[in-house]
Amino acid sequence: MSAADAEGTEHHPITEAVLARLASTPDARTHALMAALVRHLHAFARETRLTEAEWFQAVSFLTAVGQTCTDRRQEFILLSDVLGLSMLVTDQNHATPPGGTESTVFGPFHVPDAPRFALGEDISGGAAGEPCWVQGRVLGPRGEPVPHAQIDVWQADAEGFYDVQREGLAQAQARGVLRADADGGFRFWTIVAEAYPIPTDGPVGRLLEATGRHPWRPAHLHFMIAAPGHERLITHVFRRGGRYLDSDAVFGVRPSLIADWIRHEPGTAPDGTRRDAPYWTLDFDFVLQPAAASAPARPEEPSA
């Protein structure tokens, strides 16, 4: 039996009855997860002496979270993010050795099948914001180039909105999929990332307000990088010196992911193009980890 017994499970017949009912769960992992869920859920209700009105408020809140979800909005991921659960799960599934690029939260705004771009192209799609040239390399743990990695990148625009938050857009904006070159190099134009508030017009926004929390995230650019033989990396790059780096609403900041984004006056950009307005540059290398060949091969291992 587990540590939860210290909380006195054996003295609570209803908890014992539910655990007994779960005993015939066919799959061992499902059984372990459900039993732990019941123990912790019941311990929470007992510790707080949850009232019936509070229980009903929780039911109503969770219902509203579910009903706020659409094919363009995932309010349950947002809820998990603001409760720090997403970052905890990220943490315990990615023990990054020194020198490796750390993971952070996936967030609710990724879109599968974003448009594909050639290296050097502009992924902004007309999104508002000052232009930003992003370049870097995808490397292995010993600094060797990882060729041809697939790089999925997405970000909010200068007004703080992802394209999926805007009604009636004819095309994707500020998101795209690229493929690194044989030396692991990648480069593209986008817009500079700015701090923005997570959506506050739904139940998660009401939760933040009820707990006296601000909804802001520091400026960042999302990356998901996949290459054969390596663990898939889901992370952000944050802007050094920006606001909210020490109070990210979703607890996603790691010091190793903060980089210098440099603003330039009009002139010749790194790709040789002439820029008539100020622009930014970001140079960041990602260090992937080898795929864990001996990792537990549960059928439910990450595939999302």
Add this chain to the structure above:
Amino acid sequence: MSAADAEGTEHHPITEAVLARLASTPDARTHALMAALVRHLHAFARETRLTEAEWFQAVSFLTAVGQTCTDRRQEFILLSDVLGLSMLVTDQNHATPPGGTESTVFGPFHVPDAPRFALGEDISGGAAGEPCWVQGRVLGPRGEPVPHAQIDVWQADAEGFYDVQREGLAQAQARGVLRADADGGFRFWTIVAEAYPIPTDGPVGRLLEATGRHPWRPAHLHFMIAAPGHERLITHVFRRGGRYLDSDAVFGVRPSLIADWIRHEPGTAPDGTRRDAPYWTLDFDFVLQPAAASAPARPEEPSA
């Protein structure tokens, strides 16, 4: 600090960071609830070493639960019921002294503003099932009559469906609101309750299947009884000798709530009417508790 510290909260920076962020919650009770939720949720994820795929599966499941809810179906209440949480919350909010009628789960099928009936009328509304005469008294803790209590009653039909589960019904069936007489007496015709499965066509049904559990509830009739000066009572009366009394899918059975439902051959019923087909009778008295005048007067006390 609380028992959760024994689980090692202080060694988990992400949990500490979330708890610190909650520190400015204006309402003390909200703060206590949210902090306990974060500690138990994080402890669950750590204890199980929840994977990212499992986290995503949980997000998808909860989203589906929310999206299954309509104005006639509350899948989150059903989820709470099958996890034993509803019964735990009922338990810890109603410490019934000996002789008092015990509470049980509210369930997802109550409807506010059900049709009103005079004593002795038939609330079945044409629902399928053998007729059943129900009578009894509403009493106080010393056996004194409680006059004019409002009695809300609801149940499934012979095929196991509540009216709200049937599409296109022109009127309510097998539910109604009555008012007891000056002596606390009540009486009405309905149909006999039968065992039925909770809805299995949604995510909660899939959860039961994944955990090897049957979805059946033993035959019961729901009551919600309210009278000035007394604590509102939410309970069922179960049929003695029926199936599933020892394996109710929602853990709602209490021995004190099991009663004799008696089947009669055609003849004269207790209300003097002539019955040409077999019918049933149930006689059950309810003993209410005085309203807890000195109970903590939190604004969120039961009102649902």
